[in-house]
Amino acid sequence: xxxxxxxxxxxxxxxLSKYRIxxxxxxxxxxxxxGVLIPNFIISSQLQEDAVIINLAGRQRMLSQRIAxxxxxxxVAQTLNLPTAxxxxxxxxxxxxxxxxxxxxxxxxxxxxxxxxxxxxKKLEEEKSKELVTQAQAIWNMxxxxxxxxxxxxxxxxxxxxxxxxxxxxxNNIKLxxxxxxxxxxxxxxxxxxxxxxxxxxxxxxxxALTNFFILLSQSLKKLTDSDTQMAETxxxxxxTQLQLIQKEKMSSLGQLVAGIAHEINNPINFISPNINHxxxxxxxxxxxxxxxxxxxxxxxxxxxxxxxxxxxDFLQSDLPELLKSMKNGTIRIQQIVLSLRSFSRLNEAxxxxxxxxxxxxxxxxxxxxxLSYKLNQPNIEIxxxxxxxxxxxxxxxxxxxxxxxxxxxxxIDFLEITxxxxxxxxxxxxxxxxxxxxxxxxxxxxxxxxxxxxQRIFDPFFTTKxxxxxxxxxxxxxxxxxxxxxxxxxxxxxxxxxxTEVQLKIPIVYSPDNFRKI
Numbered sequence: 001x002x003x004x005x006x007x008x009x010x011x012x013x014x015x016l017s018k019y020r021i022x023x024x025x026x027x028x029x030x031x032x033x034x035g036v037l038i039p040n041f042i043i044s045s046q047l048q049e050d051a052v053i054i055n056l057a058g059r060q061r062m063l064s065q066r067i068a069x070x071x072x073x074x075x076v077a078q079t080l081n082l083p084t085a086x087x088x089x090x091x092x093x094x095x096x097x098x099x100x101x102x103x104x105x106x107x108x109x110x111x112x113x114x115x116x117x118x119x120x121x122k123k124l125e126e127e128k129s130k131e132l133v134t135q136a137q138a139i140w141n142m143x144x145x146x147x148x149x150x151x152x153x154x155x156x157x158x159x160x161x162x163x164x165x166x167x168x169x170x171x172n173n174i175k176l177x178x179x180x181x182x183x184x185x186x187x188x189x190x191x192x193x194x195x196x197x198x199x200x201x202x203x204x205x206x207x208x209a210l211t212n213f214f215i216l217l218s219q220s221l222k223k224l225t226d227s228d229t230q231m232a233e234t235x236x237x238x239x240x241t242q243l244q245l246i247q248k249e250k251m252s253s254l255g256q257l258v259a260g261i262a263h264e265i266n267n268p269i270n271f272i273s274p275n276i277n278h279x280x281x282x283x284x285x286x287x288x289x290x291x292x293x294x295x296x297x298x299x300x301x302x303x304x305x306x307x308x309x310x311x312x313x314d315f316l317q318s319d320l321p322e323l324l325k326s327m328k329n330g331t332i333r334i335q336q337i338v339l340s341l342r343s344f345s346r347l348n349e350a351x352x353x354x355x356x357x358x359x360x361x362x363x364x365x366x367x368x369x370x371x372l373s374y375k376l377n378q379p380n381i382e383i384x385x386x387x388x389x390x391x392x393x394x395x396x397x398x399x400x401x402x403x404x405x406x407x408x409x410x411x412x413i414d415f416l417e418i419t420x421x422x423x424x425x426x427x428x429x430x431x432x433x434x435x436x437x438x439x440x441x442x443x444x445x446x447x448x449x450x451x452x453x454x455x456q457r458i459f460d461p462f463f464t465t466k467x468x469x470x471x472x473x474x475x476x477x478x479x480x481x482x483x484x485x486x487x488x489x490x491x492x493x494x495x496x497x498x499x500x501t502e503v504q505l506k507i508p509i510v511y512s513p514d515n516f517r518k519i
Contacts, residue, residue: 039198039201043194043195043197043198043201044198046194047191047194047195047198049121049122050187050190050191050194051191052113052119052121053105053121053122053124053187054184054187054188054191055113055114056101056104056105056111056113056114056119056121057105057180057183057184057187058180058184058275059097059101059114060098060101060102060180060183061177061180061181061184062275062278062282063094063097063098063101064098064173064176064177064180065173065177065282066090066094066282067091067094067095067098067143067147067169067173068169068170068173069282069285069286069289070087070088070090070091070094071091071147071150071162071165071166071169072166072169072289073087073289074087074088074091074150074157074162075162075163075166076289076292078157078159078162080296084155084157085155088150088151088157091147091150091151092151095144095147095151097111097112098140099140099144100112101121102133102136102137102140104121105121105123105124105129105133105183106123106124106130106133106134106137107123108120108121108122108123109121126186126190128186129183129186129187132179132182132183132186133183135179136176136179136180136183139172139175139176139179140176142168142172143168143169143172143176146161146164146165146168146169147165149161150162150165272331276324276327276328276331277328279324280321280324280328283320283321283324284321287317287320290313290317351397352395352396352397352511353395353396353397353398354393354394354395355393355394355396355398355401356393357391357394357401357431357439357441357507358387358391358431360398360401360402360405361385361405361429361431361441363402364402364405364406364409365383365409367406368406368409368410368413371410371413372413378417378425379424379425380425381413381416381425381426381427382424382425382426382427383426383427383429384426384427384428384429385429385430386428386429386430386431387429387430387431388431388432388433390433391431391432391433391439392433392439392509393509394439394507394508394509395508395509395510395511396487396507396511397482397486397487400482400486400487401482401487401507403478403479403482404478404479404482404483404505405441405443407475407476407478407479408443408475408476408479408503408505409427409429409443410475411475411476411503412427412443412444412445412447412501412503413427413445415445415447415448415449415500415501416445416446416447418447418448419446419447419448423446424446425445425446425447426445426446427443427444427445428442428443428444428445429441429442429443430442430444434506437508437509437510438489438506438507438508438509439506439507439508439509440504440505440506441504441505441506441507442502442503442504442505443502443503443505444500444501444502444503445500445501445502446499446500447500447501448497448498449495449496449497449498449499449500449501450493450495450497450501451497452497455493455495458476458493459476459477459479459480459491459493460477476493479491483505483507487507487508487511488508488511488512489505489506489507489508490504490505490506491503491504491505491506492504
C-alpha cells in the first residue's frame, strides 16, 4: 500500500505544481465573486426598500397639498353655494392615504402604493427619519382632529368647523410639506450612500478579479514562452486571444457602466416625469382658484393687491404653464437618451434578433451627441441621413452590430476633430437594400482622409494612425471580424487624402452560417 502511494506521489506533486496557480486563482475568483455578490444582494434589496419610501414620501408631499387645496375648495364652494360632493370625496381619499402612509412610516405596515397596489413599508429606524415622522405626526394628529368632523358630516358641513380646519391648514400646511420634503431628501441621501457603497464593493471586486486574472494570464504566458519551437504560433494565438479578451472586457465593462448610468438617471426621471403632469394639474387648479377669487372679490385688500404687483401675477399666470411645458420636454429628452443608453448597453445579448438598423444608428448618434456638438474652435458636426424607408429588418447579433456602428462613427468623428476648423465637418449615413437580400450601410466623412500607404492595413489588429494613448488599433479589426467572420457580410473602406473617408458595410438580411457567398 505504501509502495503504491510512493509510486504515485511524484505524479501528484507534478500535477500540483503544474496547476497550483490555476487552483489558487480559481479559489480566489470564487471568493471574490461570493464576497461581491452577497453585499450586492443585500444592498440592492435595501435600495428597493428605499425607493418605495422615497416614492411614498414624495406622494405625501403631494397629498398634503391636495388636502390643503380641497379644504380651500370646500370653503369656496360653500361660500358660493356650489356642489361639494366630488371635492369632499377627493379630500377623503387624500386624507386616508396620507394617514395610512404616515402610520406605516412610524410602525411599518402594508399601504396603498402609487400604482394603487398594496406595498409593505418598513418602520423607519434612522434617527433623523424617526424625528421627522414624529414631528409630522404631531402636526397631523391635530390636523386629523380638525378634518375628521368634515369627513363624517353629511352633505352639510359646519362652516365654523370648516373655517377652523382651513385656518389650521394654512398655519401648518407648509410645515407638513417641509417635513415630507426633508424625509424624501433624507432617504435619497441614504439611498445615494448605499449606492456609493455598492459601487465601491463592485469596483473593489473588479480590481481583485482583474488582479487575479492577470496573475493567471502572466503564468500562462510564461509557460507558453518556454517552447522556442512554437514561438511564432504562440505569438499569433496570443494576439488573437488578446484581441478577444480586450473586446470582451471593454464592451462588457462599457455595457455595465452605460446600464448603470442609465439606471441612475432613470430613477429620478421616473419620479419627476409623472409628477410634472400632476404639478401642471395642481397649478392649473390653483390658478383657476386665483381667477375665481379675482372674479368674486373685485376689491382685494391693499396688502393682497400690493403682493400681486410685487410678484407680477399676470406674468406668472402666463409663464408658469410654459415653464412646466419646457420641464416636461426636458424630461422627455432625458428619457430618450436613457432609452438609447439602455438599448446600447445590452452588450451581453448572445442570441440573434431582428432589428431596425435605422433605430440602432439613431441610438448611436444620441450616445455620441456630445462629441458631435460644438467645441472650442470646432463647429458642430453635421449629420446627413439618407435612409431607405423600405429597408427590412435585419437578423443579426444586435450588440455586435451596435459595436461596429459605434467604432466606425467614432472613427469618423476622430478624423473630423483633427480636420482644419475652416472646413464644415459632415458625416453622411446612407442605407439601401441591394441585390441578394443584403443591406448596404455607407458612413462617410469629409475629414483629412487616410494616407494611401495605410489603407491596406486599417483592418489589421493593433494598427492605428492615432497618437500613443489615443487608440488601440482594435476598432476596425473587431468590426471586420464581426461583419465578415460572424455575419458573413463584407466591409470595405475607400479614402482620398484631404477629401474624406467612406466605410461600406454589406450585411445579409437573414443570418445563415452556411450561406457564406460573395456579395
